[in-house]
Amino acid sequence: MSSSTYNSKVFFLFFTAFLSIGIFFYSASLSHSIDCRSDVIYEDADITRTDLAAFRYSLMSIIADGQFLDSKIQKQTLLVDKLKDKVIIISQVRFSTNDFSFNNELFENTLIKSFSAHKDMVGSRLLRKNIQCHSIPRWFEFITPLMLLLLFILYLIVRCFIKPKSVSS
């Protein structure tokens, strides 16, 4: 094995090991996670941009509390904008739950409840809502990349550091 190939293998060994650790922590933290996204449209002609910013801030703090979901919020995005006479809210939440009986309706109801709490402030009518949640990826979907990388770490170790015995005639 030339030194160039040897160096590249050692480099890849470190890179793969680094990536494996990253994927391990990623898989461990997200193995019980659920992504939910809601698109809600309110009818309102009078709301100002300042009101929208205030609305966004208070809604974000409610979701960030995570009280209404009884789950740990891992990620959240909240976008609020006014297009013509409609207020559009796009809300995304990723949370960790151990409740395997979780269904979309639960999240839908809790989120709508939190939106409705601010209805007076917005003073508007709910026109449309579309909420979808994604189920937890199956365990083998998480574990496969990690196993594949570990397999290749083993392969690299064998190729780099274990020399085959020479056969004497």
Added chain:
Amino acid sequence: MRGFYSCLSILIVWTILIAATVFNQGDLVFAGLKTELIIIYFIVTFICGSLLSERLSECTEQINPQVLSKLGKRVIIIALFVYFFAIMILLARVQFYALYLDIHLSRVQIYSPDKNLDGPLFSVLYVAVLYLKGVVAVFVYFAFVKYLLDGEKIVPVIISVFIAADALIFNARGPIIELVFLLFVFSILNSNFSPQKLLGLFVFTCPILIIFYLLADGRVSDAVTNGRGYIMIKDLAHYISVGPILLSYAVDFGHNFNGLSEKVENLSIILSGYDYFNSLLLRAAGVPAQTLGYDWIKMLNAPLVIGQAQHQFMVQTTFYTLLAEPYLAFGIGGVICLGFILGASLRTLEYRSFFKRCDFSLFWFIYLFKIALFGIFVSPFTSVIFWLVMIFLLFFSQFIFVKRDA
């Protein structure tokens, strides 16, 4: 490390992409779990492919390298002329509208003709010129690197001028980025190249580029107010995150596009560029054809909300990354195969380009490297030019490249 520089660059770029995707939240729509997993699968299989390609290199060791034939050299010269005339036609159209009609065309209007402005016949011809320019550009880029490696300087300088003119006409940074990419390809295939030199060059040029960026964007005061590099890093993270966000729209949220979802696998999606080209030909002949590939490309042009800036939605189109079509056509298996094939072929092609000076390998190396590197934004499968190049090489590759005598 010879033979692995391209793989290494791609791993760095795609690792930055997955990091930006995983940590992205707040003002931007974040990509779903499935999208993150797809990108991880791609990176992992890419590593596996590039490492296992060592075996492939041993198998191809005995194969004689292929070099440009006389016909191939003529094709390169013709490509240079066609590229030049295509740029002149674009420039003539832009100047005609600006000087005679006082219409200053936007970048979108330069990229695609307007039937009302140009008329149906000129529109068809203009589209043909744009596609021709795209196809010959692949050969021009190959010529740039090949002649630089051969120590000839005149052709690369001429090509650089053409590319700069192209960037100025389109008012786009794309061609300049491609030129930098070509110089990078040349540097890793150059026998004098060493990582230390590249690092030195990076350390030297990086502050200049940062200062240029801050000055050009007028963000110096913002950067000072919000902390050094705050705006720039945020902007960069936003820019990189666009691809995964749009990919997530196709993979996680579902477009309800022709009833297509991740459950419905459809082969036509992977051939969408070719499909689109056929539809265009039929439409040019007056037949109102509308295929699934055509619909898919039209849908890619639909603006989607990717985040919020200054209390307003940010919208973006087309940046669905390299992984969208393989996933929609073949599921996760498509992404795994793509990662493996790209990893294995890039490593083998770089190895053969450097050690064997094989022109055939060099041509494919430049093309595939570019596809994989810029794959964090765009996909070749939806590109008409990609399929035209494939068809052209399928028929003429054996005449353009011939085996060098052992």
